Amino acid sequence: MAHLNPMPVLDREQDRTMILNMGPQHPSTHGVLRVILEIDGENVVRIMPDIGFLHTGIEKTCEAKFYQQVVPLTDRIDYLCPLTNNLCYVLAVEKLLGLEIPPKAQWMRVLLNELTRINSHLVWLGTHAMDIGALTVFLYCFREREDILRLFEAVSGQRMMTSYFRVGGLALPPPLDFFGRVRGFAKTFPSKVDEYENLLTNNPIWTMRTKGVATITAEDAIALGASGPTLRGSGVDFDLRRDMPYSGYENFKFRVPTAKEGDVFARYQCRVQELRESIGIVQQALDGMPEGPIKADAPKVVLPDREKMKTQMEALIYHFKIITEGFAVPEGEVYQAVESPRGEMGYYIVSDGTAKPYRVHMRAACLANMQTLPKMCEGRLLADVVAAIGSIDIVLGEIDR
Amino acid sequence: MPLAAAITDLDLLKGHPSLARLLAWNRNAVQEAKFDREEMSIYIEQASIVEACALLRDDPDCPFNFLSDVTCVDWYPSEPRFEVVYHLLSIPNKERVRLKVRLSGNGPTLESLTPIWPAANYFEREVFDLFGIRFSGHPYLRRLLMPEDWEGHPLRKDYPVEGYR
Numbered sequence: 001m002a003h004l005n006p007m008p009v010l011d012r013e014q015d016r017t018m019i020l021n022m023g024p025q026h027p028s029t030h031g032v033l034r035v036i037l038e039i040d041g042e043n044v045v046r047i048m049p050d051i052g053f054l055h056t057g058i059e060k061t062c063e064a065k066f067y068q069q070v071v072p073l074t075d076r077i078d079y080l081c082p083l084t085n086n087l088c089y090v091l092a093v094e095k096l097l098g099l100e101i102p103p104k105a106q107w108m109r110v111l112l113n114e115l116t117r118i119n120s121h122l123v124w125l126g127t128h129a130m131d132i133g134a135l136t137v138f139l140y141c142f143r144e145r146e147d148i149l150r151l152f153e154a155v156s157g158q159r160m161m162t163s164y165f166r167v168g169g170l171a172l173p174p175p176l177d178f179f180g181r182v183r184g185f186a187k188t189f190p191s192k193v194d195e196y197e198n199l200l201t202n203n204p205i206w207t208m209r210t211k212g213v214a215t216i217t218a219e220d221a222i223a224l225g226a227s228g229p230t231l232r233g234s235g236v237d238f239d240l241r242r243d244m245p246y247s248g249y250e251n252f253k254f255r256v257p258t259a260k261e262g263d264v265f266a267r268y269q270c271r272v273q274e275l276r277e278s279i280g281i282v283q284q285a286l287d288g289m290p291e292g293p294i295k296a297d298a299p300k301v302v303l304p305d306r307e308k309m310k311t312q313m314e315a316l317i318y319h320f321k322i323i324t325e326g327f328a329v330p331e332g333e334v335y336q337a338v339e340s341p342r343g344e345m346g347y348y349i350v351s352d353g354t355a356k357p358y359r360v361h362m363r364a365a366c367l368a369n370m371q372t373l374p375k376m377c378e379g380r381l382l383a384d385v386v387a388a389i390g391s392i393d394i395v396l397g398e399i400d401r
Numbered sequence: 402m403p404l405a406a407a408i409t410d411l412d413l414l415k416g417h418p419s420l421a422r423l424l425a426w427n428r429n430a431v432q433e434a435k436f437d438r439e440e441m442s443i444y445i446e447q448a449s450i451v452e453a454c455a456l457l458r459d460d461p462d463c464p465f466n467f468l469s470d471v472t473c474v475d476w477y478p479s480e481p482r483f484e485v486v487y488h489l490l491s492i493p494n495k496e497r498v499r500l501k502v503r504l505s506g507n508g509p510t511l512e513s514l515t516p517i518w519p520a521a522n523y524f525e526r527e528v529f530d531l532f533g534i535r536f537s538g539h540p541y542l543r544r545l546l547m548p549e550d551w552e553g554h555p556l557r558k559d560y561p562v563e564g565y566r
Contacts, residue, residue, distance in 0.1 A: 051545065051546065052544075052545060052546040052547065052548070055546040055547065057555060059531075059556060060555055060556055060560075060562055061562065063562070064562045095438055095439075096438070097404075098404040098438070222466055222467055222492065223518055223519050223520060224518075224519050224520050225467070225468055225469070225518065225520025225524075236492065238492050243495045244495055244497075330404060332404075332407070332437055332438060333437075333440075333442070333499075334438055334440060335440060335469075335470070335488050335497070335499060337469065344469060344490075346469060346470055346488065348470065348472055348486065348488070350474055358474070359474045359475075361470070361472040363469060363470040363472075363488070367523055367524075367527075368520055368523065368524075370523070371519065371520060371522060371523055400546055401546075
């Protein structure tokens with residue numbers, strides 16, 4: 001954060017340029033992003049994102065918690081895709097433990113992750129379109145988002161901060177009517193995506209504001225560490241779900257949408273196609289949902305069912321031990337990456353053999369994606385900055401952690 | 402499923418593309434290697450990290466062209482205190498490797514990776530901000546997340562969780 005020295009980088013020697021401060025309180029910065037702009041008339045000469053306003057020290061907090069206590073913290077990192085964070089963290093700890101997860105839990109994780117992706121993309125689409133001036137889309141997107149939040153509430157008891165995945169499986173079995181409700185949602189959702197596309201894809205104002213705007217080449221995107229739709233919008237065909245599968249993604253068939261142009265419209269297309277692919281994965285997960293337990297058979301790590309805890313002495317002891325002492329994780333380190341709606345989300349966890357993680361580091365997709373902003377905006381019009389910021393789908397909670 | 406023991410013997414690990422490439426280039430730059438939980442970690446000598454990264458990035462067979470992450474681990478009070486950790490990804494080969502550099506706790510300085518990957522810019526600023534490791538040659542080494550006038554580096558192990566009051 002550059003609070004004290006508001007103008008650290010930009011060059012003031014030239015008289016023709018002007019410094020413009022945008023944010024941290026600005027509707028199109030999606031939170032608390034501050035952008036310092038050097039403009040020459042309407043043209044952006046330089047742009048410097050200034051972050052850190054939402055820094056909460058989650059990495060430090062994790063070091064003082066037991067492994068199972070970190071799960072609710074991970075929700076709060078990227079608050080638009082809490083289940084993806086949960087998944088990435090529990091996968092990393094399970095890798096450290098060498099724990100095998102039953103198929104039903106894996107498939108539930110995939111199903112909920114794809115719902116999360118749809119949820120996150122809907123928020124992105126609504127707010128991004130609103131930034132550019134298409135206000136109606138927002139209402140349409142939030143209508144479907146509400147359905148997904150109700151599903152999350154049904155399954156976990158929480159609309160947003162779900163904390164539903166646990167080390168070793170899931171927190172609770174899904175409620176009885178859950179799959180029926182998801183099925184109903186999956187049936188109607190593709191027609192809703194058509195509605196969004198009707199509003200935007202061939203809309204001349206939308207295409208004028210997005211096509212050829214804020215372009216970035218594949219080489220630049222890779223060099224700057226961009227991932228997810230920001231990378232695929234520049235023509236790099238890489239998706240961790242397909243290329244380095246985790247949590248049983250190898251059992252699902254889906255397309256990885258890419259676009260060559262590298263502009264705002266290309267990233268828009270990638271994400272809208274992803275909406276369709278994700279609902280396809282949800283459908284496959286519903287159709288092939290295996291039967292069986294939702295927790296791994298590891299009594300020292302996984303909490304026993306409430307019923308058992310109240311009737312069996314041994315289960316009660318394990319419950320008491322896990323809650324009060326945590327569970328020790330063998331020494332070592334892992335880096336687990338998953339494809340979040342924004343790109344590569346990675347958890348690097350170092351264990352020193354105790355019940356608390358020695359170090360937890362989150363690789364935030366947005367932090368790296370944000371570095372593409374100067375390449376996208378410099379030399380272009382000021383009004384396009386808003387389109388560029390929206391198109392990389394920033395979530396400041398994840399950037400600042 | 403019990404965990405397999407970590408493999409640390411360099412001869413057994415030579416098959417991994419990244420390690421083979423580094424050993425062929427400069428045997429002395431590789432301090433040790435570890436294959437644990439399906440992940441490859443290579444300890445690189447402090448002075449060679451930039452060259453090693455450039456070598457891996459431009460490897461014709463398995464180009465590790467994507468810098469996923471840079472972070473750090475503080476092993477206070479033992480020495481060498483810091484381990485700077487780089488996660489490299491090969492997008493064409495779908496392969497990962499972790500490079501690590503050990504740094505002393507006394508004025509830790511390391512060469513910046515920004516000439517190789519501009520992506521290192523924010524990552525290194527974050528490590529500087531939270532651990533106080535200096536990256537020489539970095540274009541703009543300033544605090545990234547904490548306020549500019551903040552004292553101390555919060556992710557160091559001798560920094561209390563609740564902060565100084």
